[in-house]
Amino acid sequence: MIVSAHEKFATGRPGGKRAVLKFVDITGADLSGRNLTEVDFSGSILDGVKLVGANLERANLFGCDLRKSNLTRARLVRADMRGACLRGANLTQADLTQADMRVGQISIPHPSKGLSSLTHTQREGSLDEAVLAGATLDGSQMNDVSAFAADFSDCSLRNAKMTGANCRGANLSGAILDGCDVGGANLEGANLSCAAMNGVDVSRARTSSTTNLAGVIVAPTEEAIAKAPELWARAQANHAWVVSGGKQGQPANFDREDLRPLGGKLKGLRLTAMSAKGACMVGLDLSGAHLQGANLDGADLRGACLAQADLRGARAYQASFIKADLRQALLSPLPLGARETPSSLVSAQLRYALARQADFAKAHLDGADLRGCDLTGATLSEASLQGAELGAVIGLEAALAA
Numbered sequence: 001m002i003v004s005a006h007e008k009f010a011t012g013r014p015g016g017k018r019a020v021l022k023f024v025d026i027t028g029a030d031l032s033g034r035n036l037t038e039v040d041f042s043g044s045i046l047d048g049v050k051l052v053g054a055n056l057e058r059a060n061l062f063g064c065d066l067r068k069s070n071l072t073r074a075r076l077v078r079a080d081m082r083g084a085c086l087r088g089a090n091l092t093q094a095d096l097t098q099a100d101m102r103v104g105q106i107s108i109p110h111p112s113k114g115l116s117s118l119t120h121t122q123r124e125g126s127l128d129e130a131v132l133a134g135a136t137l138d139g140s141q142m143n144d145v146s147a148f149a150a151d152f153s154d155c156s157l158r159n160a161k162m163t164g165a166n167c168r169g170a171n172l173s174g175a176i177l178d179g180c181d182v183g184g185a186n187l188e189g190a191n192l193s194c195a196a197m198n199g200v201d202v203s204r205a206r207t208s209s210t211t212n213l214a215g216v217i218v219a220p221t222e223e224a225i226a227k228a229p230e231l232w233a234r235a236q237a238n239h240a241w242v243v244s245g246g247k248q249g250q251p252a253n254f255d256r257e258d259l260r261p262l263g264g265k266l267k268g269l270r271l272t273a274m275s276a277k278g279a280c281m282v283g284l285d286l287s288g289a290h291l292q293g294a295n296l297d298g299a300d301l302r303g304a305c306l307a308q309a310d311l312r313g314a315r316a317y318q319a320s321f322i323k324a325d326l327r328q329a330l331l332s333p334l335p336l337g338a339r340e341t342p343s344s345l346v347s348a349q350l351r352y353a354l355a356r357q358a359d360f361a362k363a364h365l366d367g368a369d370l371r372g373c374d375l376t377g378a379t380l381s382e383a384s385l386q387g388a389e390l391g392a393v394i395g396l397e398a399a400l401a402a
Contacts, residue, residue, distance in 0.1 A: 003034055010037040062104055084125055091132045093352055093372055098139040101125035134323065134352030134372050154322050154351055156303055174322060176303045178283060187211050196282045196302060198260070217282060217300070220261050228261035235262070235269055242270035242290065254279045292334050293341065313341035319348045326355040331363050375399040
């Protein structure tokens with residue numbers, strides 16, 4: 001009854017009342033999929049609670065015990081989680097954008113004397129052994145949090161604050177850490193292989209010989225920055241080639257180039273038939289871009305925005321689209337006179353990609369990794385998925401039937 005009344009409150013319906021459930025014990029409760037926006041659970045015990053897909057935006061979880069809770073795909077945007085214990089919790093694909101997980105001090109009422117006698121306890125945020133694979137923690141406050149042996153693989157931690165955090169033995173492989181502050185953090189034994197770390201000063205963190213930094217992508221080199229005007233000229237020539245029907249300009253060649261210094265300049269540009277094999281395109285804004293017939297084999301497009309982009313007939317063998325935004329993207333066949341060329345994403349990585357309403361009709365996705373991909377409203381009719389990894393894909397059956 002309390003939760004139902006709160007959902008009315010959250011949606012502005014009559015009879016609604018905000019749920020204030022301080023210092024309560026709801027161990028093992030199932031609140032999956034419920035709208036708990038701005039709920040107040042401060043100081044409560046939610047041990048083992050199921051909150052799969054729940055909306056906890058701006059919720060007050062100050063000092064909560066959330067050990068072993070299931071928060072898979074939960075929305076925790078700007079949630080107050082100071083001093084919360086999430087040891088062993090499952091936060092796979094959860095959205096913790098701007099969440100606050102710093103140290104918190106909580107006042108516990110006396111069992112019999114109530115508020116007349118309080119015990120003040122300082123609690124550090126704990127993510128020890130928690131699973132946050134594919135989660136979004138952009139701009140989150142994680143100063144001094146304990147995340148021993150936590151799984152942050154394929155996470156997005158852009159501009160997060162992790163000063164003094166204990167990430168000893170944590171798995172940060174493939175994570176996007178651009179702009180993250182790790183000053184004073186303990187990264188001994190941490191796995192940072194292939195992580196994107198533009199603007200991250202690892203020298204200020206505590207590392208050791210057991211810290212795995214293999215394949216880390218750091219800030220663009222001075223050479224790459226100096227080359228940006230030339231790359232922009234190539235992109236403009238490609239655009240002119242398309243607009244003029246081939247009379248001016250030519251298809252761009254970006255093979256193995258670092259395109260990050262171009263920022264959002266490629267947004268909406270006509271880059272049909274361009275080649276960007278092995279290019280570094282992490283976090284680029286390519287929304288609305290025309291990429292028909294483009295060659296993206298081996299390109300790194302982690303966290304890139306390709307919303308409404310036209311990728312018909314594109315090749316992306318072993319390309320990485322992890323945490324990429326592919327909403328309403330076109331990956332159906334490209335008509336070429338009497339024939340058509342299907343899009344090829346063979347062995348591509350699309351883990352945790354947002355591909356709602358995307359069109360993958362007849363696409364070749366053999367051997368692709370789509371674990372955790374959101375295909376809500378997408379189309380996969382006649383697509384080839386032989387050997388593809390499809391664990392925890394959202395909306396898969398509907399997409400195949402569409």
